[in-house]
Amino acid sequence: MQSEAELIDFIKNGYKTYFPQVTIDCVIFGYHDQQLKVLLARYPWINGWGLPGGFIKIEETLSQASVRILKERTSLDDIFLQQFHTFGDDEDRLAHWHLKYFPHDYKEMFGADNWLLKRTISIGYYALVEFSKVELTPDFFHDEFEWHNVTDLPELLFDHNEIIEKALATMRVQIYHQPIGYKLLADKFTLPEIHMLYETILNKKLDRRNFPNKLMALGILVKLEEKRKIGQHRAPFLYEFNKEKYEEALKKDVVIVF
């Protein structure tokens, strides 16, 4: 959606194209500068920040819709994307909650019966992306994007702070059962980098020696011959994941505890 005419058409006629009263919100995590970050989008017509999201088309499955919405907003394709929770408990969500967020001129355009003014339920998906690969595509829904450290988020629109909290909590459980590590790191990384990533996600200190040893014993983590030069006297070895071993362990229900 690139023009105001398209936006007005969406407001007036969107109900013919989209499933009513259900949205998808995407919590997109990236890891950069030893910080776990989440992608926020500015909603220009509401004048606030929230999660990138969208509506499901009538003929689309939920999976198709989540992949399309993520691709439209961030140009990302073929990434780790997982449904984690459906949100419909927030008080605001019950009381035609959108209304209070819209500026007056849109409200008049809407009319009291408009499809966008009804109570909505939102299906949350979280995505793990390699930070360097993201190319953002602003449009009329989201005219700016920013990465924020998950520990330092502003107050967001709707219940989006709560949605991010739940995504983080889910990831903290799923890190034991899903290939979360290799979705967030570059192909080759140093031990301090992976150590810091897991500490950040789990939000606790991990033993510096035990942590890599366990992953190496399972064959999941592999030391390379290659080093990365980061200073005159510092050139730590690089590591990579053995993705086959990683997937195999997960399939066998091996739970990796740190």
Add this chain to the structure above:
Amino acid sequence: MQSEAELIDFIKNGYKTYFPQVTIDCVIFGYHDQQLKVLLARYPWINGWGLPGGFIKIEETLSQASVRILKERTSLDDIFLQQFHTFGDDEDRLAHWHLKYFPHDYKEMFGADNWLLKRTISIGYYALVEFSKVELTPDFFHDEFEWHNVTDLPELLFDHNEIIEKALATMRVQIYHQPIGYKLLADKFTLPEIHMLYETILNKKLDRRNFPNKLMALGILVKLEEKRKIGQHRAPFLYEFNKEKYEEALKKDVVIVF
């Protein structure tokens, strides 16, 4: 809903009371005779078996709706109930899928625009109940109930077989992070009973000695003085969970691996 008049009112006017095109389905697990069982309901007006479920009222949160639906169908209250996945990928769900399930006379009553004939999304909740405490309440939606072994299910209506599969897979992950054990067992149990429960849920063999030792080392499992007499020469000791220790371990992110 007890009478056909109420059913007809629901078909004709339900859209005034309920959130459109979104349902809740409950996967209710109980443990009995060393088998993990799931509760199935007969849908008399469609003439098939499926999961107990219902619609969300317009003024209800999702949590309130799930508790109410479970209580209406099974008279169960204050139990472990957890949202696990929202279903909207099934091909049938896209194509006004309800229609093919209804007998002809209902179809005529509906009219082509009826609110019940549109594509629906279903939010899945799973519940863990102590088998002996369930009192079932048949009504016009579900006129019979049956417990089925999860490993031996008939072909169910809609995508309900898939929903049960996903609930089982979720429980297999969450057993490491949620107090699933003590929700399914009676207050006091023998070691073979809890051992069998975990083997059933995880669908794999667990070491007969290591398994209880780990739980006892964490203070989660407590041996009682009391015994249960099951034969002339057999009276195994009873055990119980220390629920405080159990909750504490879960809060601290202790992952219990067997």
